[in-house]
Amino acid sequence: xxxxQVSCLSRTAYLSxxxxxxxxxxxxxxxxxxxSFGFVLGYSSPAIPELTTIDDPRLQLNDVQxxxxxxxxxxxxAAGGLLGGWMVExxxxxxxxxxxxxxxxxxFTIIIAAQNxxxxxxxxxxxxxxxxxxxxxxxxxxxxMAHERVRGTLGSCVQxxxxxxxxxxxxxxxxxxxxxxAICASIPPTLLMVCMxxxxxxxxxxxxxxxxxxxxxxxxxxxxxxxxxxxxxxRIEDACDEQGSSFQLSDLKDPGVYKPLMIGxxxxxxxxxxxxNAIMFYAETIFEQAHFKASVIVGLIQVVFTGxxxxxMDKAGRKVxxxxxxxxxxxxxxxxxxxxxxxxxxxxxxxxxxxxxDMQSTSAEEPHPDLAWLALASMAVFIMGFALGWGPIPxxxxxxxxxxxxxxxxxxxxxxxxxxxxxxxxxxxxDMMILLTSAGTFWLFAxxxxxNVIFTIAFIPETKGKTLEQxxxxxxxxxxx
Numbered sequence: 001x002x003x004x005q006v007s008c009l010s011r012t013a014y015l016s017x018x019x020x021x022x023x024x025x026x027x028x029x030x031x032x033x034x035x036s037f038g039f040v041l042g043y044s045s046p047a048i049p050e051l052t053t054i055d056d057p058r059l060q061l062n063d064v065q066x067x068x069x070x071x072x073x074x075x076x077x078a079a080g081g082l083l084g085g086w087m088v089e090x091x092x093x094x095x096x097x098x099x100x101x102x103x104x105x106x107x108f109t110i111i112i113a114a115q116n117x118x119x120x121x122x123x124x125x126x127x128x129x130x131x132x133x134x135x136x137x138x139x140x141x142x143x144x145m146a147h148e149r150v151r152g153t154l155g156s157c158v159q160x161x162x163x164x165x166x167x168x169x170x171x172x173x174x175x176x177x178x179x180x181x182a183i184c185a186s187i188p189p190t191l192l193m194v195c196m197x198x199x200x201x202x203x204x205x206x207x208x209x210x211x212x213x214x215x216x217x218x219x220x221x222x223x224x225x226x227x228x229x230x231x232x233x234x235r236i237e238d239a240c241d242e243q244g245s246s247f248q249l250s251d252l253k254d255p256g257v258y259k260p261l262m263i264g265x266x267x268x269x270x271x272x273x274x275x276x277n278a279i280m281f282y283a284e285t286i287f288e289q290a291h292f293k294a295s296v297i298v299g300l301i302q303v304v305f306t307g308x309x310x311x312x313m314d315k316a317g318r319k320v321x322x323x324x325x326x327x328x329x330x331x332x333x334x335x336x337x338x339x340x341x342x343x344x345x346x347x348x349x350x351x352x353x354x355x356x357x358d359m360q361s362t363s364a365e366e367p368h369p370d371l372a373w374l375a376l377a378s379m380a381v382f383i384m385g386f387a388l389g390w391g392p393i394p395x396x397x398x399x400x401x402x403x404x405x406x407x408x409x410x411x412x413x414x415x416x417x418x419x420x421x422x423x424x425x426x427x428x429x430x431d432m433m434i435l436l437t438s439a440g441t442f443w444l445f446a447x448x449x450x451x452n453v454i455f456t457i458a459f460i461p462e463t464k465g466k467t468l469e470q471x472x473x474x475x476x477x478x479x480x481x
Contacts, residue, residue, distance in 0.1 A: 011467075014231055015149060019224025023145060026199045026222065027154045030097060030141050031161040032192035033134040036104050038165020039185040040127040044070040045295060046173025046181060051120070058116045065117055071426050072121055073128035078419035080132020085412020087133065092209075093141040094201040097192070100137060103130035104189035108182045123182075130189070136415045139399035140407060144202035145222055147232075148467050152313030155399060159392035160306045167299030204468070207237050208404050235469060256476035257410070260401035263459060264414040267394035270452035272421035274329050274390055275445030278429055279336075279382050298383060305387035317464040318393050322456045325389025330449035332382035333442050339374045340438035346371075390452070394418075400463045403472045 048069060051061045061069055080100075087096040107126030114120045139158050146154045165188075172184055200218035207215045212233065219229035280298070309321060402410040432441045463471050 042166035042169035076128020077132035081415025084133035084136035089408035100133035101193035143399035155396035156310035268418035326453035328385025333446040337442035
């Protein structure tokens, strides 16, 4: 076996010769994709108020159209997840990333040139499609390039750039109108396409295609001139040889495939069932009178704590952060439920519409400042908790746990689950509030957070400090290289 010839060179000795400068550069270029995706997610927040009051009757949105303008992105993104899973296997990680820039730019161009509501919808679906491809390809690209010492930190940069994009679009929306905002949002994907021309394909994809020489060149670019990349190349190649070449349905019987697939799907399901979309909805509704402040405070908390998660990811580990995150969100959604329960008692109604009217009519007098602080504190704790764990980690773990031959298909299933759940939760949220009452809905989210903590403790393996090949071997029940 080739790996035995070079076994005298320990992993520690190898990593001590690695230079990360070019790896950081390639990561920075690739995360322009998630930044574009953040712009897409945040775009509806400043654009909808303008489009509902615009003078042009052809572009003016009513409440139903505004709701679709916000949520139709998730439909495009679910389709983008499937498309991305096919693309990464057929044309590779690098080309998939370059091509996903096109629907971003075309989508924003259609929004800029929109003459009617349907053009706005088409633009949003295209940018959603690009977001779905990006949310699959970028985590994969980074995890296949990075070595185990920095993979957690670099993988967390995906979510960090998403929240930076959201906050960027909130801030830009204060100064420019919706058309200029769309022009600004098309800059990062344009840069992504140009800069990716100079970045390498991932060594693991090249080796899975039998391109040993190109894989060594890519590793030399990423690890620096001093690292003996033949050693890493041999290690990855042995893992590829062991697996066989392409995915077949019979592979689903293999514990090395079905175990990580179930974990990936459940992570995405639980991420959306924490109530993140509901909390974001209330960040704007509860503090309606301070709309801008609420948006920017939320954005700032997300950026700071996602940054903290990125810094400590490879020290603390994925599992610990998921547990801390789940507990924080369970406590804060329970407190949110208590807040709504007390509000309904004070106003002697549990109807959503009357409750919201009462909140708006009494917000100027603030007869119950203690309750307002309960809502603010609950929201802040929830967003901190989400940003520390359940925001970045499901995407990171998705990119780490699948064997090379099923990585595209399995990641597509995970991304489809995530975006489908996002659409379902966003669209059914108002109905849940009426059916279960506001308090009941948030207590449902709290119970889901408790279940996700139990799931994390019972089923999710720690991937910190392990190579992708060692993680695969853990699921297969063998010892990895």
